[in-house]
Amino acid sequence: MNRCAKPLLVPLFVAMALSSIASAQMIDRIVAVVGDEIILLSDLHARLQLVSIQLQIDPQDTKALEELRDPLLQEMVNEKLILVQARRDSIKVEPEEIDEALEAQIQQILEQLGSEEAFQEQLANEGLTLQSLKKRYRAQIGNQLLREKLIRQKLADVNVSSKEVMNFYETYRDSLPVQGESIRLSHLMMTITPGEEEKRKAFQKAKEVLAKARAGENFTSLARSYSQCPSAESGGDLGYFSSGDMLPEFEQAAFTLVPGEISDVVETNYGYHIIKCEDRRNEQMRVRHILIALSTTEQDEQRIIDQLNELRDRASRGEEFAALVEQYSQDPYSKEKGGDLGWLPLDQLNPQFLSVVDTLSVGNISEPLKTSSGYHLLKVIDRVAKRRANLEDDWDALRELTRQRKISDKLRVWLNELREEIYVDIRLEG
Numbered sequence: 001m002n003r004c005a006k007p008l009l010v011p012l013f014v015a016m017a018l019s020s021i022a023s024a025q026m027i028d029r030i031v032a033v034v035g036d037e038i039i040l041l042s043d044l045h046a047r048l049q050l051v052s053i054q055l056q057i058d059p060q061d062t063k064a065l066e067e068l069r070d071p072l073l074q075e076m077v078n079e080k081l082i083l084v085q086a087r088r089d090s091i092k093v094e095p096e097e098i099d100e101a102l103e104a105q106i107q108q109i110l111e112q113l114g115s116e117e118a119f120q121e122q123l124a125n126e127g128l129t130l131q132s133l134k135k136r137y138r139a140q141i142g143n144q145l146l147r148e149k150l151i152r153q154k155l156a157d158v159n160v161s162s163k164e165v166m167n168f169y170e171t172y173r174d175s176l177p178v179q180g181e182s183i184r185l186s187h188l189m190m191t192i193t194p195g196e197e198e199k200r201k202a203f204q205k206a207k208e209v210l211a212k213a214r215a216g217e218n219f220t221s222l223a224r225s226y227s228q229c230p231s232a233e234s235g236g237d238l239g240y241f242s243s244g245d246m247l248p249e250f251e252q253a254a255f256t257l258v259p260g261e262i263s264d265v266v267e268t269n270y271g272y273h274i275i276k277c278e279d280r281r282n283e284q285m286r287v288r289h290i291l292i293a294l295s296t297t298e299q300d301e302q303r304i305i306d307q308l309n310e311l312r313d314r315a316s317r318g319e320e321f322a323a324l325v326e327q328y329s330q331d332p333y334s335k336e337k338g339g340d341l342g343w344l345p346l347d348q349l350n351p352q353f354l355s356v357v358d359t360l361s362v363g364n365i366s367e368p369l370k371t372s373s374g375y376h377l378l379k380v381i382d383r384v385a386k387r388r389a390n391l392e393d394d395w396d397a398l399r400e401l402t403r404q405r406k407i408s409d410k411l412r413v414w415l416n417e418l419r420e421e422i423y424v425d426i427r428l429e430g
Contacts, residue, residue, distance in 0.1 A: 034424050047076065079147060086150040184343050188324060190307065198297065202294050253273075322338025
């Protein structure tokens with residue numbers, strides 16, 4: 001995706017900071033070798049600090065940290081084992097899959113932070129750029145997807161019988177957690193998009209700037225004057241990048257250019273780009289670009305609100321909400337399920353959602369709700385009060401818990417087999 005508009009998850013800020021601190025405070029060394037992969041002491045310390053924060057362990061509690069260290073290293077070794085085997089099995093992850101995974105996480109953290117501005121502030125506080133953050137963590141996300149693909153291949157066919165579910169319940173019924181008050185939601189989401197007049201004006205502006213560039217005006221100066229991307233400060237310079245680092249439409253145009261050549265106007269979700277090739281080096285290229293961004297107006301926002309209100313009225317008159325979701329929702333992750341978001345604990349619900357659904361009874365649909373992702377209609381499918389899990393009300397959840405326990409057992413056996421096949425050398429001392 002375009003480097004001008006694609007941030008990463010805030011937890012990555014934490015991981016980056018901890019990794020830097022760990023490296024600065026020690027002489028780094030290899031603590032484990034797994035096949036052709038290594039684990040550094042700084043990696044282990046960063047993971048240890050991150051988990052201690054999550055578990056709210058006092059950083060001065062050296063005994064607790066020591067008890068965590070070896071299990072965490074074994075967990076990291078297991079991750080490397082699966083990664084090595086995935087490569088041996090020629091598992092592939094496409095650039096588009098990485099983009100999609102990053103986008104899903106971005107949307108999640110944007111909702112947590114509340115705005116794009118809050119994210120940009122966090123980015124600035126860490127002294128990072130979108131380009132450096134994305135470049136550093138793209139491989140990490142790719143490796144995560146590789147592992148997940150192999151695990152799905154190996155364990156996706158695990159099923160459990162009714163007898164296994166009942167046995168699991170009888171064995172663990174006294175230790176099953178109390179179910180907090182939960183709600184099952186469905187939603188229909190629409191994003192605010194620029195109107196045709198705004199797109200026409202932006203495209204015309206891009207054509208005018210392109211004409212200036214092709215007439216010989218300095219491209220760097222034009223980028224500083226006209227581009228609406230943060231890279232404008234550096235004259236539109238995006239540095240070197242490889243295939244898969246940018247939006248497909250951007251790359252398709254960029255990789256056809258030779259040094260010195262300027263593209264036609266290129267359209268992406270972010271607006272209209274003019275791209276100049278600066279250099280090509282093996283499979284990488286360096287470009288400058290000018291972005292004429294698409295902005296939305298109050299009229300665009302009101303158009304979405306009016307459309308959602310109309311859909312809400314249609315649902316109240318008897319049309320199936322799920323059918324409306326499948327036809328109109330712009331959330332690709334839930335629309336195929338009729339907008340079903342599943343069961344959500346109230347105490348973990350997005351505060352913006354909670355403030356609305358608290359006023360709704362089962363079957364009711366909210367008025368349009370604005371979040372950083374767009375506008376939503378929320379429908380309450382069901383509610384359950386705080387209670388202990390039981391076979392009658394929680395069969396599906398207990399079946400999934402039973403399945404996860406079975407998967408965990410099979411995963412443990414498989415990892416032991418991998419340790420017999422793949423070279424593992426633990427070098428952690430004391």
